Amino acid sequence: MEASIAKPTNYLNATHGAASWFLTKDHKRIALLYLISVSIFFLMGGVFASLIRLELLTPAGDFVSSETYNKFFTMHGVMMVFFFLIPSIPATLGNFLVPMMIGAKDLAFPRINLLSWYIYLVGGLMAVSAMVMGGVDTGWTFYTPYSTAVSNTHVVMTGVGIFIAGFSSILTGFNFIVTIHTMRAPGMTWMRLPLFIWAHYAASLIMIMGTPVIAVTLLMVVLERVLHFGFFDPTRGGDPVLYQHLFWFYSHPAVYIMVLPGMGVISELIAGFSRKPVFGYSFVAVSSLGIAFVGFLVWGHHMFTSSQSIYAGLIFSFLSYLVAIPSAIKVFNWTATLYKGSISWESPMLYAMGFIGLFTIGGLTGLFLSAIGLDLHLHDGYFVVAHFHYVMVGGTLLAYLGGLHFWWPKITGKLYYEPFAKVSAVIVFVGFNLTFFPQFILGYMGMPRRYHQYPEIDGWQVLNVLSTAGASILALGVILPAFYLTYSWFKGPPAGPNPWGVTGLEWETASPPPTANFEETPIVTRPPYAFTNEDAHV
Amino acid sequence: MSEVHAALADHGHEHHPRLQHHFDSLEQQLYASTFGMWVFLVTEVLFFGGLFMAYIVYRIWYPDMFVHASSHLSVPLGTFNTAVLIGSSLTMAYAVNAAQRGARPREQVIWLFGTMVLGAIFLGVKVIEYMDKITHHLVPGPNFHFEDPAYQATAQIYYSLYFALTGLHASHMIVGMVILAILAYKAAKGQFTAEWYTPVEIMGLYWHFVDLVWIFLFPLLYLIGGAH
Numbered sequence: 001m002e003a004s005i006a007k008p009t010n011y012l013n014a015t016h017g018a019a020s021w022f023l024t025k026d027h028k029r030i031a032l033l034y035l036i037s038v039s040i041f042f043l044m045g046g047v048f049a050s051l052i053r054l055e056l057l058t059p060a061g062d063f064v065s066s067e068t069y070n071k072f073f074t075m076h077g078v079m080m081v082f083f084f085l086i087p088s089i090p091a092t093l094g095n096f097l098v099p100m101m102i103g104a105k106d107l108a109f110p111r112i113n114l115l116s117w118y119i120y121l122v123g124g125l126m127a128v129s130a131m132v133m134g135g136v137d138t139g140w141t142f143y144t145p146y147s148t149a150v151s152n153t154h155v156v157m158t159g160v161g162i163f164i165a166g167f168s169s170i171l172t173g174f175n176f177i178v179t180i181h182t183m184r185a186p187g188m189t190w191m192r193l194p195l196f197i198w199a200h201y202a203a204s205l206i207m208i209m210g211t212p213v214i215a216v217t218l219l220m221v222v223l224e225r226v227l228h229f230g231f232f233d234p235t236r237g238g239d240p241v242l243y244q245h246l247f248w249f250y251s252h253p254a255v256y257i258m259v260l261p262g263m264g265v266i267s268e269l270i271a272g273f274s275r276k277p278v279f280g281y282s283f284v285a286v287s288s289l290g291i292a293f294v295g296f297l298v299w300g301h302h303m304f305t306s307s308q309s310i311y312a313g314l315i316f317s318f319l320s321y322l323v324a325i326p327s328a329i330k331v332f333n334w335t336a337t338l339y340k341g342s343i344s345w346e347s348p349m350l351y352a353m354g355f356i357g358l359f360t361i362g363g364l365t366g367l368f369l370s371a372i373g374l375d376l377h378l379h380d381g382y383f384v385v386a387h388f389h390y391v392m393v394g395g396t397l398l399a400y401l402g403g404l405h406f407w408w409p410k411i412t413g414k415l416y417y418e419p420f421a422k423v424s425a426v427i428v429f430v431g432f433n434l435t436f437f438p439q440f441i442l443g444y445m446g447m448p449r450r451y452h453q454y455p456e457i458d459g460w461q462v463l464n465v466l467s468t469a470g471a472s473i474l475a476l477g478v479i480l481p482a483f484y485l486t487y488s489w490f491k492g493p494p495a496g497p498n499p500w501g502v503t504g505l506e507w508e509t510a511s512p513p514p515t516a517n518f519e520e521t522p523i524v525t526r527p528p529y530a531f532t533n534e535d536a537h538v
Numbered sequence: 539m540s541e542v543h544a545a546l547a548d549h550g551h552e553h554h555p556r557l558q559h560h561f562d563s564l565e566q567q568l569y570a571s572t573f574g575m576w577v578f579l580v581t582e583v584l585f586f587g588g589l590f591m592a593y594i595v596y597r598i599w600y601p602d603m604f605v606h607a608s609s610h611l612s613v614p615l616g617t618f619n620t621a622v623l624i625g626s627s628l629t630m631a632y633a634v635n636a637a638q639r640g641a642r643p644r645e646q647v648i649w650l651f652g653t654m655v656l657g658a659i660f661l662g663v664k665v666i667e668y669m670d671k672i673t674h675h676l677v678p679g680p681n682f683h684f685e686d687p688a689y690q691a692t693a694q695i696y697y698s699l700y701f702a703l704t705g706l707h708a709s710h711m712i713v714g715m716v717i718l719a720i721l722a723y724k725a726a727k728g729q730f731t732a733e734w735y736t737p738v739e740i741m742g743l744y745w746h747f748v749d750l751v752w753i754f755l756f757p758l759l760y761l762i763g764g765a766h
Binding site: 054057104105106107108109110160169174177178179181182183208209210211212214216219220223224227229230233235236237238239242245246248516521 | 550558559561562566569572573574577578580581582584585586587588589591592595596599609615678680691692694696699701702706763
């Protein structure tokens with residue numbers, strides 16, 4: 001019916017052919033390349049999670065051998081942590097939105113952005129090759145001396161894969177930092193930046209300062225395995241615990257690489273669906289930097305039981321409590337934003353509410369674990385597993401799904417079928433809680449992690465069956481969006497520039513946006529989330 | 539096509555051919571590139587930082603071993619290499635200066651090439667030192683042999699650190715020399731002018747950083763051995 005009117009040119013239809021995608025320098029297309037690849041890794045990690053839950057359905061180790069089970073949980077962790085959670089929000093939503101939200105045409109270094117995707121792919125393929133050739137059984141933490149001297153699985157190849165993928169993360173963070181510093185549109189002052197940008201800025205700081213440390217640490221492990229260097233070898237006076245220090249110096253802050261961008265998403269969602277500026281904007285903004293800073297000082301709480309001095313433990317315990325403050329600032333301020341807001345319950349808002357609830361539980365149980373006395377009991381048990389899944393899955397995954405739903409109309413220019421999205425949000429929430437809440441109880445009762453069997457006592461099997469049932473529901477909840485979102489891309493009604501009626505530069509341009517993002521460079525005159533003229537004069 | 543013309547007309551002035559489309563001005567582009575290199579160098583500091591951390595821990599644990607193990611390094615060769623690297627920083631600074639002034643291509647190439655030559659001398663000396671360690675069985679692993687049996691085990695930690703730190707440093711120099719070669723080729727074609735000299739500028743930052751790492755490595759590895 002509109003055959004006479006030429007379709008407007010956007011980033012999706014501006015050029016055609018495989019080369020126009022695989023050699024693109026457009027941050028929006030690179031975001032889509034990342035979206036597809038992280039989804040594949042998420043699927044692989046999910047398959048291993050299902051296998052783990054299947055084994056734990058019964059107390060006896062009757063599904064796979066303990067060696068195979070060790071490989072399952074290792075590959076689950078490696079795929080999910082390094083190849084899904086770390087790049088998930090920054091490399092997809094962040095890549096798409098960081099330039100748009102600050103009114104720039106692209107990231108500062110478009111070629112490096114494309115390079116980061118290829119590096120990610122090479123690293124990922126190496127890890128997958130290691131998996132196909134027989135896998136690795138050290139746990140995603142690669143603790144020495146097991147990883148350097150004992151394990152005869154593919155530690156080197158997996159390690160090199162993670163080493164390589166780390167550089168893609170460094171380059172993404174590096175690109176964001178430079179872009180946010182140098183490419184803001186006229187009038188886009190630091191205190192007018194959307195909170196999504198602040199969160200990505202803080203996460204980027206961790207990416208550029210933490211990731212190189214894990215890179216060099218894995219390099220040391222590889223040197224020790226291949227060339228018989230002796231950094232962590234106790235027979236030569238080396239210290240395996242030094243490995244743990246170096247590993248967690250990155251891997252604890254890495255949790256904040258995962259969750260900070262998620263927090264940025266939630267700030268946008270809460271403001272958008274409450275039709276209000278985020279309460280205490282500057283506190284929420286600066287608390288991101290606070291989390292990044294304090295997050296670098298808490299790694300020792302992973303070593304309360306690893307021969308660390310009691311005084312070091314005391315300090316790390318205190319600092320771990322401290323990191324709760326900026327996190328709590330965010331949760332309180334989001335809640336305060338809801339107060340007297342015009343709240344509407346579209347699907348992204350359901351995810352946001354889920355995030356707040358689950359992240360709060362994840363955060364508060366983190367305080368349990370920061371207490372040395374309690375940690376001695378809970379260490380290396382299912383309480384820990386439940387805790388970090390509440391933060392990583394309940395936090396990051398829900399924020400990722402919420403953000404994907406929120407910006408999907410912008411990315412594709414199409415609307416998905418909202419009732420499906422609402423149902424899947426509820427399924428994810430229910431399935432998640434059913435999976436992981438029983439694990440808190442199991443952990444408290446003493447069930448250790450990383451074993452493929454458990455004794456038939458105290459109703460442990462009932463709780464494990466609940467957990468496995470929950471995992472099946474959760475799987476359904478995360479697979480559903482793949483169908484209705486993909487369907488909407490082809491058959492969905494056009495979204496228009498601003499389907500949610502929210503603020504932000506990305507909503508002021510067409511959906512999907514033109515290749516240069518804006519017809520002309522926007523000039524910013526208002527603070528973010530200015531829904532009314534009153535808000536605009538804050 | 540008409541849209542393209544409209545877009546061009548919109549800008550109203552001629553663009554420098556080196557200005558990428560997503561930047562507004564050459565100044566912004568230079569700022570982004572230079573700032574980017576500084577951010578990258580922060581990453582590099584942390585990259586070396588992990589190994590320096592290991593060095594600190596083991597130096598505190600085994601101070602005597604470090605002294606003994608270090609005395610097998612050649613201070614004259616280390617000193618020579620330090621002088622060579624500082625010299626290469628000087629030629630690099632001249633190369634940046636020549637590009638900033640938009641000096642004749644010949645002059646730019648000479649300074650870039652000179653930096654490469656000094657880098658190659660450094661690496662050549664490094665190879666001699668490595669060969670010496672190999673022949674004296676000072677490479678950690680099953681063939682490691684240390685004259686004082688008291689340090690047979692722990693001295694391997696020192697040499698693990700020595701090879702990892704200097705090897706990582708040398709690999710950075712090799713990368714730098716490849717980039718220098720590319721820059722020299724571009725300089726020969728007269729691509730760097732007073733208006734646009736960004737690659738030489740940020741290469742200078744990188745090269746000075748790599749030199750600076752050596753300035754730390756030299757005393758920490760070579761000069762702790764005392765009189766030998």
